[in-house]
Amino acid sequence: MRPRRSRRTPRSRASIAVGLVLLAVVATACGGGGGGVTPGANGVRDPYFPKAGNGGYDVVHYALDLAYDPGAHRLTGTATLTARATRDLSAFNLDLEGLDVEEVTVDGAAARRHRAGQELTVRPRDGLDRGARFRVTVRYSGAPVTVTDPDGSEEGWLRTADGALALGQPTGSMTWFPGNHHPSDKATYALAVTVPEGLRAVSSGEPDGEETQGNRTTYRWRTTEPMASYLATLAIGRYDVDRTTTAGGLPVYTAVDPDQAAASRAVLARLPEVMAWAERTFGPYPFSSTGAIVERPGDAGYALETQNRPVFPGAPGIGLVVHEIAHQWYGDSVTPETWRDMWLSEGFATYAEWLWEEDHGGGTAQQAFDALYAGDRLRGAEADEALWSFPPARPPDAAHISGVPVYQRGAMVLHKIRQTVGDGPFRALLRGWAEEHRHGNADTGDFTAYVERSAPDEDFAGIWADWLYGEGRPEHP
Secondary structure, eight states, rough: OOOOOOSSOOOOOHHHHHHHHHHHHHHHHHHHOOOOEEEESSSOOOOSOOTTSSEEEEEEEEEEEEETTTHHHHHHHEEEEEEEEEEEHEEEEEEEOOOOEEEETTTEEEEEEETTTEEEEEESSOOBBBTTTTEEEEEEEEOOOEOOOOOOEEEEEESSSEEEEOOTTGGGGGGSSBBSTTTTTTTEEEEEEEEEOOOOOEEEEEEEEEEEEETTTEEEEEEEEEEEEEGGOOEOOEEEEEEETTOOOOOOEEEEGGGGGGHHHHHHHHHHHHHHHHHHHSSSSSSOOEEEEEEOGGGGGBBBBOSSOOOOSSSHHHHHHHHHHTTBBBBTTEEEEEGTTTHHHHHHHHHHHHHHHTTTSSSSSSHHHHHHTTTTTSHHHHHHHHHHHOTOOOOSSSSGGGGGGGIIIIIHHHHHHHHHHOHHHHHHHHHHHHTTTTTEEEEEHHHHHHHHHHHSSEEEEHHIIISSOOOSSOOOO
């Protein structure tokens, strides 16, 4: 992900505040079961998005059957979630923003439901035992919404000139399907998306067939590797599609808005080169295909590392391609445990840009580090001041999880580790970290412990204290 820009003002939170009060009443009513059978929590208490995600269950698989009419701006959907109860449950919650819920069933039986803001509370006819697998099906429809993040940028369902683009970081995925929308709960996906004939529906994972009936076409996609919901995307519109393979046989699928085709051709032709370099640097690629989705510049205000094929707002430069491809290892495969751990995603992807420059005749990572420290790499005094405004592992609030320190100081932390252990061990550390947490989640404590185990004779206390958690500008010998 890259720093974003806003196209509209933040929405009111008044309705959400009222909803939370109603939700508390419902949770109390649902908690009457004995023997420890209680409702699941209505959030995982993320430090910055406490209502994101839900407690009491883990989703294993999402099956989404969707239809979208861009002219009417109407989405209809049936979402079937296969999940496992992690405790005895009398009720559980799903995250869903906007959209009208028409029916909910659990294991085929009608279930009671209640809406309060983004929370859809579901009470099955019978309680769920800890460890039990269950299927919840939600039928819903309506006009999907665009949400404004605390940093002022837009996500969720973005209307485009010829369709729509769904982007989910950090919470926008709940605008187009119900689920457990927190990065700590990863699942596999199957999508069937029906759109007017002449439009395409492009998503994460692998294409799984298409069929046209009448004047509508259904596109199917499957994602067999675990994916956090914020990394799922759905792009609907007219695209020039190119399917190739890398020298190693990895499928490459790109979908480009025709308006951006000419400008994107040269850089997208370098995807196999970027992939080969990334595998040498970071280890085996964690997914079954790669590629890109290129929209018009006005369709989104930022690029995003959506799984398998990142989304770009207009033709990207090679540095941005490297950044988003590196995210496939750091962010998509090794996913932050909470939104406080964003530097483990953005700091790594930023450092990947430094390594690419170093390996391709540009400046060295040391030069990038020194220029940042001296105030010569970022544009303007304001950006340089922002670099030292907070430590990368402790953004002050939700509005700063994509701030300059998360990216640039995060990369500086990695370079300080490299200075300490040396080039060879550092490259091994990059590959080992990606392998140890492949398709999983990790937090900052996991990373610092991994580094210390990897180089037990080195002292990293100063790096953690000054560069990772320290306030202000550290001394730089």
